[in-house]
Amino acid sequence: MRPKLYFTVDSDRDANIPIPGNVAAGSIDRGSGTGPRFSSSERGMAILADLLDDIGVRGTFFLEGRTAEMTECSVLAGHCIGLHGYDHEDLTGAETGVVPDVGAVLRRGFEAVSDRVMCPTCFRAPYMAVNEGILEVVRGLGITADSSLYTPVGGSTAPYDIGGMTEYPVPKRKDPSGKTIAAYLWPMHEGRRVPSDYIHMAEGLSHMVLATHTWHMVETRDRGAMGDSWVRDNTDRVRQVIEGILDLGFEPCVVGR
Numbered sequence: 001m002r003p004k005l006y007f008t009v010d011s012d013r014d015a016n017i018p019i020p021g022n023v024a025a026g027s028i029d030r031g032s033g034t035g036p037r038f039s040s041s042e043r044g045m046a047i048l049a050d051l052l053d054d055i056g057v058r059g060t061f062f063l064e065g066r067t068a069e070m071t072e073c074s075v076l077a078g079h080c081i082g083l084h085g086y087d088h089e090d091l092t093g094a095e096t097g098v099v100p101d102v103g104a105v106l107r108r109g110f111e112a113v114s115d116r117v118m119c120p121t122c123f124r125a126p127y128m129a130v131n132e133g134i135l136e137v138v139r140g141l142g143i144t145a146d147s148s149l150y151t152p153v154g155g156s157t158a159p160y161d162i163g164g165m166t167e168y169p170v171p172k173r174k175d176p177s178g179k180t181i182a183a184y185l186w187p188m189h190e191g192r193r194v195p196s197d198y199i200h201m202a203e204g205l206s207h208m209v210l211a212t213h214t215w216h217m218v219e220t221r222d223r224g225a226m227g228d229s230w231v232r233d234n235t236d237r238v239r240q241v242i243e244g245i246l247d248l249g250f251e252p253c254v255v256g257r
């Protein structure tokens with residue numbers, strides 16, 4: 001059987017941060033406060049949709065309800081749609097100190113994404129912060145696939161059953177220099193990893209869930225908005241990762257199918 005590549009995108013507010021004492025997440029303060037911004041997310045969504053359409057790969061986009069309401073999502077037609085909260089809530093309360101009404105926020109997110117795009121069929125928790133009770137609520141929405149957990153490479157990276165849902169874990173491993181690398185493209189967007197790091201990571205795996213964020217196509221956490229040539233280079237690096245992994249023989253798939 002061919003190994004499988006799942007290209008997944010957290011479609012959330014720009015450079016999101018948990019705000020202590022608040023259920024809703026904010027964006028990094030670039031001079032006008034921590035209120036949520038969505039312009040980088042919208043631009044990045046269009047860039048990724050274009051790129052994937054060009055390569056002929058269907059992506060899995062996990063949308064927060066608010067992002068679905070605030071951005072032009074028609075570019076996602078044909079891609080797989082998942083849920084990512086409503087206001088990018090820290091569902092366990094570990095970061096904010098406030099545990100939200102998980103049932104209420106996930107229902108609100110589910111309805112927003114359903115109204116604006118389509119009925120989400122899979123789930124990823126904001127900040128990958130999840131527990132059994134949260135997954136129980138997700139399952140109650142009729143969603144049967146989750147991708148909120150990491151798995152260390154060494155054991156299987158294949159999807160597995162988690163209480164009646166199928167979990168698509170994001171792999172994590174030590175790179176040849178002994179540094180931990182997760183299959184999130186985050187450090188590459190920030191200039192700290194190169195495409196070959198992720199291609200090497202995929203070698204020998206049966207399943208590779210690769211992840212990024214919409215806004216990270218045009219904005220870094222550390223240095224703010226990218227200039228045009230940086231955006232082009234950044235997009236090209238994402239293309240190199242996907243094409244490099246496909247060249248290893250991987251078959252592109254979406255979460256839940």
Ligand SMILES: [Zn+2]
Pocket residue numbers: 010011012016084088125126127
């Ligand atoms: Zn997120």
